[in-house]
Amino acid sequence: MNKNPIMQIKNLKKTYNPEKDNEVRAVDNISFDIYEGETFGLVGESGSGKSTTGKLLMKLEDMTDGQVIFLGESIQNKRSRQDLLAFRKNIQMIFQDPYASLNPKMTVKDIIGGPLEVHKLVSSRKERDEMVYNLLEQVGLSKSFANRYPKEFSGGQCQRIGIARALALKPKFIVADEAISALDVSIQAQIVNLMRQLKQEGNLTYLFIAHDLSMVKYISDRIAVMNRGKILELATSDDIYHVPLHPYTESLLSAIPEPDPESERNRQRMAYDESKFTYDQDDPHIGLFEITDKHFVYCHKDEVEGYKQKAERLKQAIIV
């Protein structure tokens, strides 16, 4: 895999109601890189800050502090319409609710063709329609759908339309925020396969935000686990599943029900005692430490050795 970071996130923070009683640190000082061509999974429970992170990277929300560098340029300073257009040409989003994110009064043709017109990528109606037909075909829909309205389609088809719209500008980076959670199981698999296939064809990079760890594992190269605005663990998807180090990751994994009655009967759940992993914010020895190669855990400096031993133990167990 190509190791050029397409997006670098440094000390990103988002605080709502700062300095007030109801202050919320939705995103609390996180740093990571997303490499070109990878699928980066961001998982966490509701309120963990995963969606806020996605919005910050898209500039749908303004960050409180920190820096995000996308394609070599810092995104904070992009304020003019021209700058934002150029920025968003390369970064697009797929949303959770396929019905709510498509304008019910617009035809499929106008929905998908919209971005092409805004960005002045087409000079005529005919050219636009041609491109819309191609996009429809790319996401597995018939071009006869072009003149119909969103309500005429099923959830899975609407999500395909949403994907076609995101692809229209040939972006380099796509943020998929819970893009499959609202869909039925059999349709989820279709959309995931489609996204993988499109990635191979178009050299895309995905940020895949979800709470469903089994799907995230399936689609992602690397995964970051978020809780209360912080990244607690960051590793390759295999490591997250086979060598989970942070107790929060372990508790999440132990809670996923698997479609297998035998393993469900023998399941041991692990509880996560948050109080044991809450640290003094001003302690300089707190942070993401690399425990084994490219496997990071949020902890105190003194705990690193313990995690190293744990990683060793778990890896041994796999080999046996």
Place this chain on the structure above:
Amino acid sequence: MERKSILSVKDLTISFNTFEGEVNAVRGVTFDLEEGETLALVGESGSGKSVSTKAITQLLPKRNTTISKGEIWYHDQDLLKTSSKDMKKIRGKDIAMIFQDPMTSLNPTLTVGRQIAEPLIEHQAMSKQAAKTEAISLMKKVGIIGAEQRFQQYPHQFSGGMRQRVMIAIALACHPKILIADEPTTALDVTIQAQIIDLLKELQAEFDTSTIFITHDLGVVANIADRVAVMYAGRIVEIGTVDEIFYNPKHPYTWGLLASMPTMKMEREDLYTIPGSPPNLLNVPTGDPFASRNMYALEIDFQEEPQMFKVSDTHYAATWLLHPNAPEIEVPDEIKRRNERFATILATKGE
């Protein structure tokens, strides 16, 4: 082991009148709920799982619903013929419900305590004071910490998981014989979901409640169900014990559902998918409604809808593949793997 059936649904057929025409939401559903068991109803949106169970408690909108056929026997009365006045005595007392979204099913303007006490006062003629004591003990039982203080609080002061615990407390207040849980954990985070499922199982054992558990999450089903009914396009297409459905499924739709879920052990090859999308129940296609999405469809699938074929005493599936004249077919790899597990499970049980 012969178990007594507590609820018996027979040939239930329900349609809705809409602007566009008649939607055949439930097309002949038959099942028994046995005493003390958990029966999971699985299926995609629009398969008729919620509609079937809402008919049991007469919660379907009267204005546009037609129940053209069927019987629902609870003890010696047909719930479809019960007057709405009599139904009020059964609903919430003998048959209780939990719904998906705890926020929309709780009244935001009433304290949580009052909502839990209500069925006790209504159905068990308890005094206000006795109901309060009982409600607090129920809240403790469902794991709400600081029940005495929280009794006075409103739903918005509770988190999603805690609200669902409140719903469970309300549902169990009158020790119902039957609990209908309609996607009770779908809106919750996985860790909270795990807690709620454990709680439901614990309480079920304690109160000896029979449960109908509606969900689309096969992982949850594997955990909680004794028996499973798979629904598609308004019908049950396969029904059996949890082991039979997960390790020895016979219907191609069940195969598709099982194979399209990624498991933790799975390597990253392409996921198996069911092509297309469910049929529109405005005009149900001739033959098996699943035929057009079914790679194993036979010619007859497009002409005649299959009836239930018996696999074992507890296991039935509606697919022509079980007909003696059906050709041999190659099942998906994931199903082969599961069948092997089934063989070992049968072997260990036989010993």
